[in-house]
Structures are given as C-alpha cells and as structure tokens.
Amino acid sequence: MTYDNSKFNSIVATAYHNVLRLEETKRKYSRTTTSFRGRNAMELLYETGDKKASEIADYLKITRPSATTLLKKLQELGYIEGKTDPQDERSTIISLTRKGRLVTTLQTKHRDDVLQSVLSKYTDEEKETIAKCFTELNQVFEDCAYELESTYSKREQMKKERKRRSR
DSSP states (O other), X not given: XXXXXXXXXXXXXXXXXXXXXXXXXXXXXXXXXXXXXXXXXXXXXXXXXXXXXXXHHHHHTOOHHHHHHHHHHHHHTTSEEEEEETTEEEEEEEEEOHHHHHXXXXXXXXXXXXXXXXXXXXXXXXHHHHHHHHHHHHHHHHHHXXXXXXXXXXXXXXXXXXXXXXX
C-alpha cells in the first residue's frame, strides 16, 4: 500500500485528536486521573526523585506559572507534596506522596500494557522503524514549536518597544 503525505497527516491528526479525547474523557469521569502533563510530572518524580518546581517546568517545557498551577492541582489531589528547599528558602522541593507513587505505578503499568498489546504484533525491525518515525516526527514538532515561540516572542518584544517609544 502506498501512502502519501495527506494520508500520514490524517493518521497523525486522528491520533492527536484521539489522545485529546481520551484525556478529556478521563478528566471528566475519573477523580484520580490528572492531565497528560500532570502524569508526565509525576513520572519524572517517580523515575528521578525529588525536583524543584522550576526543574519540572523545564522538563515539561512550560512556563513557571503554568507549572505552579499544575503542581497545585497535583497537591490538591494528594499526589505530591512540597517542602522548602533548605539550601534556597525561595525554592520548593516537590516529591511524590505514597498515593502519588501508587497512582503513577498504576498509570504507567496501564500505558505499558496498552503499548505492549500494540507493539507485540511487530517484529523488532518494524518496532525500530516505528520508533525512528516517531522520533523524527517529534523533532519536527519540537522545532516547529520552538520557531513559533521565537516568532511570537519577537513580536511581543517589538510591540513593547513600539509602546515604549510612543510614550
């Protein structure tokens, strides 16, 4: 079967929309489910240990205020706790609670089981090809996001400069 760009675009767009739909459904009907970024933050803490809020923001590639909002939600759910950093009292060290570790373990197992059920149908060589394709797509998306952020940042700087000059 021959695929053209529009077919691949349709597949990627459909997968993206299905992930969003899944996220919305989980948030709507489950009291224990967090957002995709929330799960990523919890997995980071689970795999690497305690982190500063700023480190979590950097890892997730979100702003500090967005990270603060996300971490507050995770704390309200009882998944994380924050303690003042003894070396820098302005910073907070974030760690998973027992409940957070349990939820992360269950969510990670579920995700791994789903991936295994899909990937078990493919040979190791096919899995390598799939991984390579997703890695390259991810890099393209990351590059596009960086360019877009840079463009908007430059526009904002230009607006501020014009506003400053007009005073």
